[in-house]
Amino acid sequence: MDNFSSLVSVLIQDEMRGIPHHERILEMGQTPEVLVTYAGFSKLDLVVKGKAISKMCFDHGISTPIIQRLPNLVINPKAIYLSASHPDSTVVFTFESHLGSPIIIPIHKDRSVGRSRVCNEILSMYGKQGPDPEAKWKRDGLLLWEP
Numbered sequence: 660m661d662n663f664s665s666l667v668s669v670l671i672q673d674e675m676r677g678i679p680h681h682e683r684i685l686e687m688g689q690t691p692e693v694l695v696t697y698a699g700f701s702k703l704d705l706v707v708k709g710k711a712i713s714k715m716c717f718d719h720g721i722s723t724p725i726i727q728r729l730p731n732l733v734i735n736p737k738a739i740y741l742s743a744s745h746p747d748s749t750v751v752f753t754f755e756s757h758l759g760s761p762i763i764i765p766i767h768k769d770r771s772v773g774r775s776r777v778c779n780e781i782l783s784m785y786g787k788q789g790p791d792p793e794a795k796w797k798r799d800g801l802l803l804w805e806p
Contacts, residue, residue: 663687664727670712671723683709684772690779691734697804698739698749700768700779705733707781708772719785721762725755729784733764738805740796748782749803752793757786761793 663685670680687705694700707729715721725732732753742748742765751764762784770780796802 663730667712667727667729668723670709671716671726674713674717679709679713681708681710681713685709685712687730687733687781693734693736693739693804694749694751694766694779698741700749700766701777703769704778705730705766705781706772706778711781711783715784719757719783721757721784721786725757725762726784729764729781732762732784733766733781736804737761738793739803741801741803743796743799743801750796760786760788763787763792 666685670683673680685707687707690700690703690705695702712726715726716723732755733751736751737754738752740750740752742750745767747769748765748767751766753762753764755762764784765782767780767782769777772778772780
């Protein structure tokens with residue numbers, strides 16, 4: 660098990676014991692090249708806060724093993740879209756699903772994290788419910804990349 664996976668396990672276990680680590684910052688390495696090249700991200704560190712991990716697990720019901728694979732899901736997306744509601748964000752569309760809905764990962768560009776650091780930050784991960792969002796997002800001209 661790698662460091663990221665171990666940290667995710669500890670955060671979730673502690674949260675279940677009533678010890679949240681919402682301000683903890685988990686490092687995921689440099690932003691993947693696919694986001695830099697096709698979505699205009701800066702070559703900054705990619706991070707996720709403990710609060711987002713908690714939200715993924717306890718609010719959105721994403722399983723711990725899927726959350727532990729978050730770095731790989733971002734590196735190997737099914738497609739990348741502009742966010743329709745947040746101009747500084749991009750949505751990574753994964754190959755994974757949750758309760759029959761595709762899992763998406765919103766990522767915010769150039770976000771202030773901590774005292775004086777700027778990173779690209781994963782905001783959440785959840786199953787996108789409703790009709791096929793890919794068809795609508797493509798019609799709306801939001802597609803940035805797909806293989």
